[in-house]
Amino acid sequence: MDGLHLLSDRRTFLAGAAVLGLAACGGAGKSGRTKLVLGDQVHLLQSKAEAAGALTALPYDIEWANFVGAAPLLEALNAGAVDTAPAGDLPVVLAAAAGVPLKVIAGSVSSTRDIGIIVPPGSAIRRVADLAGHRVIVSSARGSISHYLLLEALKEAKLDRRKVDIGFMLPNDAAAAFAAGRVDAWATFGTYQIAAEARGARLLRDGQGINTGLTLIAASQKALDDPAKRSAIRDALARLRTASQWAQAHPDAYAAVFAKATGVDPKLAKLIVDRQNPVLVAPDAAVVKPLQRVVDRFHADGELPVHVDVASIVDPRVFPA
Incomplete structure (x- = not known):
């Protein structure tokens, strides 16, 4: 079994990333300030942040990079094309098992x-x-x-x-x-x-009774090892947590922004928001314990090439108090 079997085709993705112009993450943007490249899936985080007005007057620069699924997003994290990556629980664990240098810095639980x-x-x-x-x-x-x-x-x-x-x-x-x-x-x-x-x-x-419903936000170890980027990621998480709290309190307004950002029908956007509108939380025991149970089961089934201690790939210190 391929050690990096979370990816359907590594070379195809990297070629696609080049076409899309996904430059490797630099330490500074055009202004000379620290720059973060925030990965996203189907514009979920970006639309929520924009709806809440959470990413204004930033002391650093940000760029969004949207992906259609966890596999290419986590490959982008591995390649240095993004600093952070929101993905389902098992894809993040599989990436870590395959040697991708990352840490889980936040989580959320959806239906x-x-x-x-x-x-x-x-x-x-x-x-x-x-x-x-x-x-x-x-x-x-x-x-x-x-x-x-x-x-x-x-x-x-x-x-x-x-x-x-x-x-x-x-x-x-x-x-x-x-x-x-x-x-x-x-x-x-x-x-x-x-x-x-x-x-x-x-x-x-x-997935009731089977899946955890967890979405994790992973950050590259390289970004976390950069003091300026680590500080910026911590600030961004605080803002994204505020955005998630706002979106839960204003689901209709969030759905309207999501529909505009993605081009989906407003009625469909409302259904999506009803299921995918969790609050961002620290990667504490409430995240680690249910994920460890799933990891143990997946490993026992032979689908996880090496056993992973979930606590070892978590950095709870990044999440704002």
Whole structure:
């Protein structure tokens, strides 16, 4: 098994990053001030910060880098293209297990309904046990939260995983394949799941009782070792925490900004915000303990190449008091 198996294709991503102009993170922006490159997925953090007005009058420069999934975002963190990366719990652990120098600096807990195995409208598949002999696509790579849900759901249904044709695609590609009827079922999450359900997809199993619902924010060790960047990251976390508190108190206003930033239908944006509007918290025992249980189980299944002590990849000192 490839030690960096959280990535579907390392070289393809790096080539794409070059095309997109993702420069390696420098210590200073054009003004000579410290510069942070904040990674994001589907504009969730950026739209929340902008809706709350949380990133104004900054004593440092920031740049946002948006990605479609955890695998390319964490590869960007490894390559030095971003300083921070929000991602699901297991992708971050897999990146650390593969040698990516990172630390978890914050967390949040969303509804575990926000991860699901879905089938197209009219599908004859009615339960997880019916997936035998069928093609199931996972977003976005081995070790994703969707992959974990699928494997645990198959065990729950007493269905041998070898009887299911499991494939992996980045979320946008998986969405296109699912919409075109090229796959029988899709293990996905978040915006992609909600959009598919809005178009009639049927849920077989969500993450309740299986997934943690955790999203983690990881920072590169290089950024944390730079005193100026570490200070800027700490300040940014404080602002993002304030933004998350504001968004929980003003979900309609946040949904409107999210819809504008992403171009999704406002009704769909409201559904997304209802499920994905958690408050940012410190990576304390309430984050570490449930994640360690999942890591232990994933390792026992042979999906995690080396066992990871979650506490060893956490830096709780960065999160503002």
